[in-house]
Amino acid sequence: MLSGLRVLDLADEKGFLCGRMLGDLGADVIKVEKPGGDPSRHIGPFYHDIPDPEKSLYWFVFNSNKRGITLNIETAGGQEIFKRLVEKADFVIESFPPGYMKKLGLDYPALSQINRKIVVTSITPFGQTGPYRDYKSSDIVSMAMGGLMYLTGEPDRAPLRINVPQSYLHAGGDAAVGSMIAYYHRQQSGEGQHVDVSMQESLIWTTASAVPFFELHGTIIKRTGALRAGHYENAMERQLWPCKDGFVIFNIVGGVFGAKINRALTEWIDSEGLADDFIKGTDWQKFDMATVTQDTIERVEKPIGRFFLNHTKAEIYEGAMGRGIGVCPVSTIEDLLQNPQLMAREFWVEVAHPELGENITYPGASAITPVAPFKIRRRAPLIGEHNQEVYGGDLGLTETELNNLKQSKVI
Amino acid sequence: MSGVFDGLKVADFSWAIAGPLVTRYLADFGATVIRVESSQRPCLLRLSAPYKERVAGINRGGYFAFFNANKYSLGLNLGNAKGIEVAKKLVAWADVVVENFSPGRMEAWGLGYEDLKRIKPDIIMLRSSNQGQFGPHASYSSTGVPLIGLSGFPPFIGWPDRTPLPVPVAYTDIVSPRFATAALIAAIDYRRRTGEGQCIDVSQFETGVHFLGPAVLDYVVNGREGSQTGNASPHGAPHGAYRCKGDDRWCAIAVFTDAEWDGFCKAIGNPPWTTAPIFSTLHNRKENEDKLNQLVEEWSMNFTAEEVMTRMQSAGVAAGIVQSSADLVADPHLKHRGYFLKLNHEEIGPISSLGQAFKLSKTPAEARMPAPSLGKHTDYVRTEILDISDEEFVELLQAGAFD
Numbered sequence: 106m107l108s109g110l111r112v113l114d115l116a117d118e119k120g121f122l123c124g125r126m127l128g129d130l131g132a133d134v135i136k137v138e139k140p141g142g143d144p145s146r147h148i149g150p151f152y153h154d155i156p157d158p159e160k161s162l163y164w165f166v167f168n169s170n171k172r173g174i175t176l177n178i179e180t181a182g183g184q185e186i187f188k189r190l191v192e193k194a195d196f197v198i199e200s201f202p203p204g205y206m207k208k209l210g211l212d213y214p215a216l217s218q219i220n221r222k223i224v225v226t227s228i229t230p231f232g233q234t235g236p237y238r239d240y241k242s243s244d245i246v247s248m249a250m251g252g253l254m255y256l257t258g259e260p261d262r263a264p265l266r267i268n269v270p271q272s273y274l275h276a277g278g279d280a281a282v283g284s285m286i287a288y289y290h291r292q293q294s295g296e297g298q299h300v301d302v303s304m305q306e307s308l309i310w311t312t313a314s315a316v317p318f319f320e321l322h323g324t325i326i327k328r329t330g331a332l333r334a335g336h337y338e339n340a341m342e343r344q345l346w347p348c349k350d351g352f353v354i355f356n357i358v359g360g361v362f363g364a365k366i367n368r369a370l371t372e373w374i375d376s377e378g379l380a381d382d383f384i385k386g387t388d389w390q391k392f393d394m395a396t397v398t399q400d401t402i403e404r405v406e407k408p409i410g411r412f413f414l415n416h417t418k419a420e421i422y423e424g425a426m427g428r429g430i431g432v433c434p435v436s437t438i439e440d441l442l443q444n445p446q447l448m449a450r451e452f453w454v455e456v457a458h459p460e461l462g463e464n465i466t467y468p469g470a471s472a473i474t475p476v477a478p479f480k481i482r483r484r485a486p487l488i489g490e491h492n493q494e495v496y497g498g499d500l501g502l503t504e505t506e507l508n509n510l511k512q513s514k515v516i
Numbered sequence: 517m518s519g520v521f522d523g524l525k526v527a528d529f530s531w532a533i534a535g536p537l538v539t540r541y542l543a544d545f546g547a548t549v550i551r552v553e554s555s556q557r558p559c560l561l562r563l564s565a566p567y568k569e570r571v572a573g574i575n576r577g578g579y580f581a582f583f584n585a586n587k588y589s590l591g592l593n594l595g596n597a598k599g600i601e602v603a604k605k606l607v608a609w610a611d612v613v614v615e616n617f618s619p620g621r622m623e624a625w626g627l628g629y630e631d632l633k634r635i636k637p638d639i640i641m642l643r644s645s646n647q648g649q650f651g652p653h654a655s656y657s658s659t660g661v662p663l664i665g666l667s668g669f670p671p672f673i674g675w676p677d678r679t680p681l682p683v684p685v686a687y688t689d690i691v692s693p694r695f696a697t698a699a700l701i702a703a704i705d706y707r708r709r710t711g712e713g714q715c716i717d718v719s720q721f722e723t724g725v726h727f728l729g730p731a732v733l734d735y736v737v738n739g740r741e742g743s744q745t746g747n748a749s750p751h752g753a754p755h756g757a758y759r760c761k762g763d764d765r766w767c768a769i770a771v772f773t774d775a776e777w778d779g780f781c782k783a784i785g786n787p788p789w790t791t792a793p794i795f796s797t798l799h800n801r802k803e804n805e806d807k808l809n810q811l812v813e814e815w816s817m818n819f820t821a822e823e824v825m826t827r828m829q830s831a832g833v834a835a836g837i838v839q840s841s842a843d844l845v846a847d848p849h850l851k852h853r854g855y856f857l858k859l860n861h862e863e864i865g866p867i868s869s870l871g872q873a874f875k876l877s878k879t880p881a882e883a884r885m886p887a888p889s890l891g892k893h894t895d896y897v898r899t900e901i902l903d904i905s906d907e908e909f910v911e912l913l914q915a916g917a918f919d
Binding site for chain 1: 560566570572579653663664665669679682691694708722725726727728731732735738741742745746749752756758767772833834836868874879
């Protein structure tokens with residue numbers, strides 16, 4: 106749907122997903138790295154654990170659907186070339202520290218002079234202004250400052266982050282939405298604008314009801330391990346349950362909505378002789394999560410726990426969903442690759458990596474958009490892979506000019 | 517100042533989180549978002565704590581209020597044939613229809629994509645669901661919580677000596693709106709250029725898997741499944757959350773480069789232990805990580821989380837308070853950014869509304885209305901938008917169409 110649009114993507118790991126999403130929607134995204142490659146190519150995991158800048162799996166997955174050029178924007182020559190590229194571009198995405206692009210004469214005010222339509226999206230840990238704007242960050246710091254970390258983990262140990270970095274992805278995702286909103290405005294008005302994305306803020310949605318709980322009750326929701334916090338003040342129900350060959354996620358839902366489900370679950374457990382009198386005697390219609398005690402919750406959860414331990418993930422998943430009970434297995438990656446629903450939807454796509462001599466399986470579409478079916482058109486770029494195509498082809502630079510630029514380390 | 521989406525008409529049948537966050541993006545930037553609601557089946561968030569003064573009520577929920585500013589509420593009974601008639605009038609008005617029910621629910625009401633196309637051939641329908649509109653598990657029904665497990669997050673959360681842990685919120689409900697909204701805006705623009713609408717199918721499960729992309733490739737290529745590693749990172753040490761002075765106060769610290777290590781040592785006063793060879797390189801620090809973490813915490817326990825953060829940041833080291841909800845509300849930086857906007861809710865009174873993580877320089881988000889009481893705008897919608905006369909309204913009311 107965005108074919109015909111061009112994106113200049115200077116972002117590091119903090120912003121990869123933004124360009125990727127625009128590329129997935131059809132835009133021509135050009136990854137712009139400094140000569141020698143972006144430092145983010147050193148982020149693992151690596152192909153066969155070889156820490157090579159052309160083998161970062163992190164780089165691969167979030168920079169597919171992008172071409173790649175090298176350009177040193179800290180040189181006058183590089184800035185000139187960048188400005189020429191901006192003339193024909195629709196989006197610029199960057200994640201440099203606030204003030205850096207301005208210092209180089211490449212901030213939004215400068216670029217909008219060159220191309221009135223340009224949308225410049227800046228992704229930083231805390232945004233372009235404010236007391237923390239120059240603070241250094243990384244995923245764990247963003248997860249901490251954004252509030253999700255406080256809610257995650259075991260109560261008797263330190264709060265936890267998720268060890269696949271998530272903050273960069275929330276920021277990148279929000280940046281893509283912000284860029285699209287700015288683009289929509291441009292379509293109506295002919296003018297672009299600056300989109301200032303804060304990674305800290307993009308995490309706050311993940312704190313769900315924590316802020317309202319604090320504002321209305323003064324309650325600070327804390328981490329509760331495998332239990333589910335923050336919904337009822339009297340009791341916490343279990344979320345993560347061990348089973349025969351792994352774990353499942355399920356939580357008791359009360360009231361009218363949950364009564365049917367809980368009855369079905371009780372019957373199922375009973376059919377295997379594992380229901381005790383307490384759960385069989387529970388009036389699910391009247392089971393109000395807002396007033397039941399922790400003791401009651403634990404007593405009804407006991408036979409459920411025993412039941413789950415008696416069955417595999419697959420048995421529980423099929424059996425539960427077939428009875429309208431919402432339980433899901435905790436998938437391993439192997440489970441995901443074999444998941445029949447993902448396979449039926451053709452979620453997994455093969456991406457060719459000729460330099461590695463193999464195809465690698467990637468997650469595919471993030472949304473099914475019938476007018477423009479999703480495709481991974483190309484794997485992530487090698488360092489400077491499309492210099493010839495972009496500089497020679499698009500900008501019309503000659504072989505000699507290209508060589509000069511290489512010699513003077515501009516590209 | 518007019519909003520980007522001024523004049524964009526959204527018939528919002530969605531509920532809970534995954535759909536409403538999509539329409540929140542649009543509403544904050546000027547779209548007219550009309551939520552179709554029923555007291556027979558209130559939005560899950562209207563039935564969720566925290567309630568004002570701990571008294572339950574469908575218009576007293578802080579969670580709903582936090583998420584749903586800038587939206588209108590039309591009270592319709594979709595279980596009633598006349599209610600469906602009114603819903604169809606709304607579709608005729610709309611540019612976009614958003615829903616996140618289990619696949620088949622809208623069809624059962626006569627409001628599936630084919631039905632909508634008969635009313636408006638170029639309608640854009642965004643359908644967000646647990647596992648997508650088709651496939652063997654499309655009918656598998658649950659809240660967003662179990663999808664945390666299905667998408668595969670728990671193996672990446674936890675301590676090496678304990679079980680995996682869940683993400684503490686309905687995570688995929690919050691991940692999916694990013695993808696859904698970007699695609700939706702592209703679709704609206706595409707229709708403006710070509711006249712062609714479409715039905716967009718988003719699976720919350722699939723969007724969750726996208727956020728585990730590198731882990732997927734790590735397994736495909738290296739055979740490695742997820743494992744619980746606490747707060748460790750292969751790229752840095754010290755790297756973790758360290759206990760600070762006070763009750764359950766922590767500061768995250770992340771040291772990656774040699775320069776940062778030097779800065780870190782300086783920030784903690786260059787104690788002799790930092791010069792030990794076992795800590796001299798990243799590799800060595802990783803080898804002796806438990807001991808390292810213990811020593812760091814022996815230092816950090818003497819300072820508040822704020823002090824640790826500022827000392828580290830002054831020394832060029834990434835560090836940040838592990839912020840609770842109270843910290844977020846008091847955060848001076850978020851205050852400067854104006855992230856939480858206090859709106860005056862009809863029944864709850866002043867309560868913060870969640871913000872947007874991006875600021876557009878020319879067309880900023882606007883907080884126009886607090887979250888609506890259920891059915892607050894029924895009269896407004898039927899007169900100003902659907903042009904239903906008083907006589908017809910009375911008929912429909914008596915027939916049970918409205919809620």
